[in-house]
Amino acid sequence: MSCGLLLPFIVVLVGFSWPGCHSQDLSIAVEFSEIVFADVSQLNLYLTMLGNFTDVDPESGLTGIFADLWGKGVSDECLTDGWTLITDTLQFKEYALQMRAAQSHPPRLTTMAFTGNGKYLANYELCLGVKEDDPTREVPMTAKVCDMNEYVIGVQIGMCVPSSCSESDLYVFINTVLSKYNFISGVYFSCLTKYQWTWDTIFVTCLLSLFAIGVICGTTYDLGFRRLPSKAKDSTQVVSSNVLPNAKQPQQNQVLELNERDGLSSAENDADKYGAIVKEGPDNHEPIVAPVENNDVEASGAGNKVAEKKPRKRDVLLDKILMSFSIVTNGSQVLQAKKSSANLGALNGLRVLSMFWIILYHTAYFLFGTRLDNVYHLSSGVGGEVWFEFIWEAPFGVDTFFVLSGLLVTYLTMKQMDKSDGRINWVLFYVHRYVRLTPVYMICLGIWTSLLLPIGIGSNKTESFIAARTICKEYWWTNLLYINNLVPYPGSVNLCMGWTWYLANDMQFFIFTPIVIFLLFKPKRRRYGLLVLVCVTVGSCIVTAAVAGYWGFTVGNYSGQYNNRSDDFPPDADRIYAKPWCRVQSYTVGVFVGYLIYKYRGRKVCIPLIWNLLGWVLALGTMVTVLLAMSGTSETEPLPQWFAATWLGIRRFLFAAGVGWVAFACVTGNGGPVDKFLSWNFWLPMARLNYCAYLLHPCVIFHFLLTKKAMFHYTPYEHMVFFFGVTVVTYLLSLFITLLVEVPSIGIEKALLGRPSRK
Template sequence: MKYVYLISCLVCVFVPFSDGEWMMRNEANFASAFKEREHEMHKVFDSPLIHDLIEKERSYPLTAETLMTEERFAMKVLEDSDTIYSQLEGEVLARCLADIGTYLGNLSDGASYAWQMRTSGGSFGRLATIAYTWRLEYPGIYELCIDTKKKHPEAPFETIYCTEHLPLDDNIFVSKGRCLPASCTDEDLYIIFNTIFAVIGLEFWIGSFYTCIRDVPWEWDAIFVACLLGVFGLIVALGTFYDIAYRRRRLCAASTSIELQTKTPKSEEKNDDVESNEKLDANGGSDVPMKHQSKQQLYMTSEEETELETNQTETKVQTPRPSVGRLETLISSCSAIYTADKILSAKKSASSLACLNGIRVLSMFWIIWGHCNNFIIYQRLDNLKYLVEDVVNRYWFNSTLFASYSVDTFFVLSGLLVTYLTLKELQARNGKMNWPLYYIHRFWRLTPAYMMTIAFFTSLKVHIGTGADKVEIAGYESEPCREYWWTNLLYINNLYPFPGILGGCAGWSWYLANDMQFFIISPLFILLLFHRKTSKVGVVSVWLVCLASCIVTAFLTGYYGVPLGKSITYYNDRLAELEPDGSNSDIIYGKPYCRIQSYMVGMFVGYMLYRHFHMKKINMHWMTCTVSWFFAIGIMYTLLYALHPTGGREEPLPQWFSAVWGGVCRTLWSMGVAWVAFACCTGRGGLINSFLSWSFWTPMARLTYGAYLLHPIIIFGFLRTKKILFHWTYPEMVMFTCGSVVLSYIAALLLSIFIEGPTMGLEKAILRKKK
């Protein structure tokens, strides 16, 4: 019978209990993450112990007499109750112990409330069946558990839903839902049940621990963040009321008065409009000095720069508006209606850079799709074996496995826009620029929303939703933020602590640190590119930095033996020997000296666009253009799909090839993206440009920054509070991703209205000139 108990306790799935670092570690290589997961599961189910248990399991039919059901467990506990109580004597858990004893006794007697508790718990199946599915968890029915007292007033106690983690070895556990008395703490359950397991002979269950879903107490930091959000909400509410009750009416009356005073005959007005439109068409919508812009418009982030280019035409023909004071500028920016109107406007413009909106938004969709698939392999999935052995090995799934190239697309766009618009402004101002304001605006534009996201991630997310995983893992993930939040504020979280894990606090924020660091050094290259005497030096400098980044990346890839493609076997143990994070250390993916190559490619294309529109138009033979399109599409296709066979190779590819590929792959991808951007901006994109310049992308492009900040929180908020298992199918994943996209952009809109609007309004009010 003892062996039957062993079989029954192992008829389950073995789940590596997350240490909280996998999200940061595996974002760097989605393909490696999926193959690592497959390797972990094979290691468990291909072991001699499991094979032996499965063979012996066949001689024990699944009947009430041979399974360690909850009822039989209760009977065994009651039989040995004297021994159990004697061993627990003196422990400060009398209430919990009494309630558990009452529950087990009533379950044995067939009490209705006890059977509801038992039914709401998870149930194991055969080990052989689980070996074919790799089902990770056996959750019960949360609502059925917590509703016990309501449905059965005679129940002697309130109930709480818990997850029982049963150990197989040091870091592999079995997980199962259980409904238990609410009087028990996690520590009480650990002591009581491990004592019971030892007494009744379930040695393999000794070491089990419990995580129960209960309300998390509000700490001072959570209260502070909630109050801060409330203050911003109040400010926006007051700003919106002012906008509706006073500002819009005053502007409407003033505009009417101005139109009556400056009214011209219709024929004259029509001729002026035609002349204006002809001028715009002749210059591609971008060859007009930017003297009409305010200072704060000169130092924008990528999202703002795209918005500026998209709306330039509209700005030129607007009806004059009455001047407003600093206070009214601030109050207006706090209006939800005012901010939403600016963001959601999708008016068609003559901007030559409108295609960048489509590239930006589609890349964000790709990132969210990749994260949804990558994150779910460590969450509540009931067909993991099908996903990592079947779906992952399909040819077209490589676009998901190598979705990290989408981040290089963002670097290209960022370098392109910073270079192009800064050069354009330098020309309009005869080479003069307020460089302190250049940096101040960038920092102020990004940081408030960024810091509020981290504050929410650290303090408030644990109070939203209900789930056993959320409380435990969220607490672990909050620790780096509590200790190193200041590195995010200074945008050095990809460098300190060194080498560290990817991103440190809020792992996906590594991108923001890199982008800010590249922005800080960008004037060194832009000034060289602007002056005619040094422009060639500037171009050479850009490509030298790009080449140096490729060499450094190739060296680090080779030195640390980083595997290529879907392979998970490192060529040496140098990375595992790093302190203190070992193989979790980020030595390549998030480091600026390895990622600047894409930004440099973007800077070069930005310079070429500036020359095309503001110096000398770049002519290109149609054959050259066609070959460039084939090269760009071909190289990007190759980077996505050439490594498809690496997952099934018994022998890894040569280490030198892995190093070279790792060094140049991101530059090659960036060159492909750069050509698409250049061709579409200069009228060589055809239908592709028409699609990418579609006005539908315009408002979404303005929200991309917020969507990037918030989408991991939304994905994890769903997965870690999900009370049933997720079944991977293409329709399920498409719906999950679409839902994540929609919610991410809605959250980004709220972030813009409540945080970015007031903070940007404050900057405008401070920096605007008096009239």
């Protein structure tokens, strides 16, 4: 064990934790830190560790503290390797010097005090390269990286130690040494090793493999059997009616039905909403013909006419299921950028840009606690500038999703009711929603909790993903039931896939939306529907303000609270952020806008220029005010409590109202250049991938950061590069999961449930 190499870090810990350290006078800690950087002092420490070379323990053949620890909780091989490493370091042997160079430099307390960074990572490649770089070199041991963590101080120091030393060996050694100084510290070790595959990782892999097999079979069937008309033309057979029912545009409907993710995915409203009516679109391919079976053909004299039987139900079902997996057909439809005539195109731009905004925020926010080496610069330096408020306030992008979700559910459902004389199969209304959201959701949950663990190595990676896995093992069922924003109460955004609180809220709002839609659709009850919307919106604002006032929540740059009622709750307890009664105000705005769009039936609304400009100024001005209003507030003096509670109660409604105007103006022909930009065809394929992008982007960010072997130094330029990289990788992975899981799941659901009657 590199026990001698540990001693400088022990000195640092003692220096950091010395009683004088916690006062404003840091001289004692600085003095101890200075010792670490003096090679002559380290030499003396090494010699002290080794003790008297003439005083050799007869049993172990070791000296100094290594002999003292023989047989006392540290493995013999570890002690021997540690003693060898120290003596070889003093003899300047290459491998020993390489291991020493691979270790992180012990920090100065002053550095930590001014940067906020307590993580100092070892050089992973240099440490493991002790044996791997030159296999012919005679090296008495292999090396590995271990982190020494002091959770009281918050320091993490990377070290290069012999592979024979376990985490418990290092723990026993460090605490034995510290006890000699009558010092107790919360030190533990975590070594960077590959995580072994477990049954749940294998299960998720097998599940993805089954989908992959389905894609291979479906694509082969599509290319090898469904696209045979050109061959049939060259033959003497005339195929007249052996086309499977509903075979034209085989998978277009299921791809278009990605709008079931209303707030996140595309707004192609001509899809078969809730399975009530299917609008068959023109096919871009040649007519699709099923393979001709011998028992369906009767040869007639000199001619080769084909007399066919009606395809069997099971053949039609099998055809639909296989075509659900065709990556050729599905891929062409997912990536198609051509809008339909009834498409609410501007909504696609809104949702994709909101997704970009959220990714931009998460690429900054997730740096804290992972790999950021200039913490105070991001939190108080550049992070305190006015322009950076547009990044810190990106969670308002989720309110955009709520507005679009309420808008699309209301508009599409009322449009469908208009076609079917007010009749909707309400059972399938809910079944379709649940079945089409959940499969890909659960697959992404499996990727997050199981598949990312054995992929890649990094400091704190295993511990972080094991913690996430442990939480999901206990509460995965709350995600399945879409109640993870409420259970366990009061809840936290740090629960299983914490960012999916949005999906829980959206599903809960979806469940109750038909009540309002039914009232709005009936002319005689329309005023009651509008009254319900007003009452729910106002009630949500009042409840949010009341909760904020009761718990003493503040706004702006002041970080304190008005009272201590929150002291009995965990620091990350959630009482407002993910609660449906506080979030529904944005959704009801979307429901109202969806009703207005339905009322005008997609017609252009002629708003006088002056009123249109006034609407845009008020909408954009309100949104910018919500984002920037608190940026210049005092860090030491809180705003009045009544103002803080009121602001927390209405700010999301105000932002949602601005988004609602943008959506309404663009859809009704009053958007001008904004509408042209938001309706750009480029957004349409991206919008179809938005749902998977929302589920996967934290996986991409966390996996990248936790497998990163160096710290991230924040600058706006590096942040932009990081953001663009994460965005590209996220949408590529989203395309993969969409074609592998999401679209096939929609196709299977349609094939099994079929086309319901109008009830």
